[in-house]
Amino acid sequence: MSVFTPLERHELEAFVEPYGLGRLLDFQGIAEGSENSNFFVSLEQGEFVLTLVERGSADDLPFFIQLLDVLHAADLPVPYALRTTDGKALRKLAEKPALLQPRLPGKHVQEPNPHHCTEVGKLLARLHLATHDKPLIRRSDRGLDWMLDKGPDVALLLPDEQLPLLRDALAEVAKYKARLLDLPAANLHADLFRDNALFDGPHLTGVIDFYNACSGPMLYDLAIAVNDWCSKADGQLDAHLTQALLAAYASLRPFHAAEAELWPIMLRVACLRFWLSRLIAAQAFAGQEVLIHDPEVFHQRLLARKHVQIALPFAL
Numbered sequence: 001m002s003v004f005t006p007l008e009r010h011e012l013e014a015f016v017e018p019y020g021l022g023r024l025l026d027f028q029g030i031a032e033g034s035e036n037s038n039f040f041v042s043l044e045q046g047e048f049v050l051t052l053v054e055r056g057s058a059d060d061l062p063f064f065i066q067l068l069d070v071l072h073a074a075d076l077p078v079p080y081a082l083r084t085t086d087g088k089a090l091r092k093l094a095e096k097p098a099l100l101q102p103r104l105p106g107k108h109v110q111e112p113n114p115h116h117c118t119e120v121g122k123l124l125a126r127l128h129l130a131t132h133d134k135p136l137i138r139r140s141d142r143g144l145d146w147m148l149d150k151g152p153d154v155a156l157l158l159p160d161e162q163l164p165l166l167r168d169a170l171a172e173v174a175k176y177k178a179r180l181l182d183l184p185a186a187n188l189h190a191d192l193f194r195d196n197a198l199f200d201g202p203h204l205t206g207v208i209d210f211y212n213a214c215s216g217p218m219l220y221d222l223a224i225a226v227n228d229w230c231s232k233a234d235g236q237l238d239a240h241l242t243q244a245l246l247a248a249y250a251s252l253r254p255f256h257a258a259e260a261e262l263w264p265i266m267l268r269v270a271c272l273r274f275w276l277s278r279l280i281a282a283q284a285f286a287g288q289e290v291l292i293h294d295p296e297v298f299h300q301r302l303l304a305r306k307h308v309q310i311a312l313p314f315a316l
């Protein structure tokens with residue numbers, strides 16, 4: 001399970017006191033996370049999630065807090081950092097940066113249908129529309145330069161038969177980098193997988209885990225979401241799911257011609273990003289009790305994106 005920092009009850013009792021939300025009733029570590037330590041926390045006044053931030057620079061935390069405040073103000077179903085009665089959002093617990101957020105209702109969807117994909121497409125468009133006028137600036141720490149930098153090291157971990165695919169994908173990133181980065185930008189979730197969305201029946205009730213959020217091309221966020229929500233077991237895109245997600249997104253934010261042109265490339269770039277990060281994590285956490293996502297899934301998806309049949313809905 002992925003609670004990297006266990007907590008004692010007395011530590012948590014002292015931590016929650018300054019929020020003025022009542023006494024601690026119960027708490028429980030959450031096994032599903034893979035990067036941070038998360039706990040469900042029951043207080044007299046409601047249900048919350050405590051996150052101890054385990055990865056990344058503490059300097060980035062004000063960005064995440066500010067972005068979630070912006071999205072919450074835009075009425076998106078996102079968690080946000082609660083303030084203590086004297087106004088503090090970012091605190092420390094067990095020597096780690098710590099945030100208390102509302103617990104959002106709903107469950108993860110494993111097998112999405114077109115309706116779920118419609119909800120995800122709309123949510124992503126709303127997230128982009130809420131931020132594209134004035135994105136809060138943060139470079140992704142898993143961006144194009146990171147891929148070009150890590151790619152050669154990761155190649156050493158791969159069997160020979162997978163090397164041409166990796167080399168081609170890296171060459172494509174290098175070739176199209178400037179054009180991809182020039183596409184219309186906003187703030188991105190940059191990790192909107194099924195395990196970062198919550199549904200209550202047909203309603204999307206929460207998007208969580210903004211620790212990959214950054215500023216960048218909106219099309220990249222869409223490609224990341226489509227690759228996870230709309231892929232079949234063999235890695236190919238499911239046409240119904242993909243069309244539902246894209247049409248819903250485009251109904252709120254129509255696509256630009258350059259986005260339609262670069263769509264197949266962006267889908268491959270988004271596969272490469274998670275193929276690399278999963279290979280790196282699988283090596284770094286081998287043998288440890290940490291949730292490791294299978295890199296092979298993104299190897300298959302990248303192979304399957306060689307020929308992309310589903311175009312972006314774009315009217316000339």
Ligand SMILES: Nc1ncnc2c1ncn2[C@@H]1O[C@H](COP(=O)(O)OP(=O)(O)O)[C@@H](O)[C@H]1O
Pocket residue numbers: 002030032033034035036037038049079101102103104105195196206208209210211
């Ligand atoms: N605000 C929240 N409301 C409800 N559940 C949450 C919330 N934040 C986290 N969770 C639960 O905790 C799990 C792990 O959270 P996540 O942010 O994805 O962790 P990690 O950053 O370690 O990947 C999620 O799958 C979800 O079940």
Ligand SMILES: N[C@@H](CCOP(=O)(O)O)C(=O)O
Pocket residue numbers: 035142191193212274277278281293
């Ligand atoms: N959703 C990702 C995990 C998050 O990516 P990371 O690079 O921040 O670990 C996946 O399923 O691989």
